Amino acid sequence: MQKKQTALKLLAVVGLLSGFQMAHALDLTPDSASLELGTGNKSQLVRAATQWDWGTKWWQSNGTHIGGYWDLSLAEFRQNKYQNIEDQTKNFTDIGFTPVFRFQKDDKKGLYAEAGVGVHLMSHLYDNNGRRFSTAFEFGDHVGFGYVFNNGLDLGLRVQHFSNGSIKEPNNGANFAVLRTAYRF
Template sequence: MKRFVLRSLGAGLLAACAALPAHAIDGASVEVGTGNASQFLRGGLQWNFSRPLYESANLRLGGYWDLDLAEWRSNQYMNIPGQTQNLTEVGFTPMFRLQMPGSKIFLDAGIGAHLLSHLYNNNGRRLSTALEFGTKIGLGYNITPATDVALMVSHYSNGAIKEPNNGVNFASLKLIHRFK
């Protein structure tokens, strides 16, 4: 039931955001990742910060709000090879982008809140709360003026709210398309 509610909430949030006027959403993303005998597929919507946080002739620090919905599949649930666990994640992360003017290369980084439909227990790593903090960092490239690709590294942890708190790490490939 909890998973159904979380999925419904996440799908409802994404649908509500998608129903906003086109000028309200600045971009959409898809991301695939793997780590700790787990894989995920994530879809997201982005809203740019209203203005850069810092800008000079040599450097620009801006960013975007990232709302995402992901499905995780773990292949060693409760440390049993071949035993699977699927869970849904809804997350909200402010992402900061550092880029030199005129460069196509950028660095994205952020930390946000993520709700999991089930407690993660895979390949000897456990998360004891449904609320997790996701730290993300990525190196990206502007393929076109409207499309970015980034290699991301993510770490999920509950910030020592409750033990066990082994944390989970993922490596992923993220594709972002901006509408404006």
């Protein structure tokens, strides 16, 4: 089982790196990269991601608009009450892809608010602190806000929810508070 999990993680990293090479060849180079730390339901996550800006400005008014980006992520979760047993831990990996809408200034600096709903594939079923997922495929939705500084540094806070959308029971879902830092290239 451990070899299978290691192979899945290696495959995910190779896939991401191959994707970067292909994106560069097609001039789809990412516009930014982020690192996120989250906690919730007696578990933690660390997530690295890349983003591709849509380059659109919807409902432009008074120097603001709604834009967005694609977010491709790779995360590692640590469950600290696995199968509802105190101090029993289990790690798993998650690959996610999320379209994110962002209300922001036209120059993309300063305060912003955002929301997204994406898909996630987890290497193992989440089963922590009395909350169980019945599928490895999950939806991940979030709302958040943040601030983009003049140098391109983006600091944000999100509330994220994972659930399979009642595809299969049980569907307890789990919530996380996520601190995000990103840098625009």
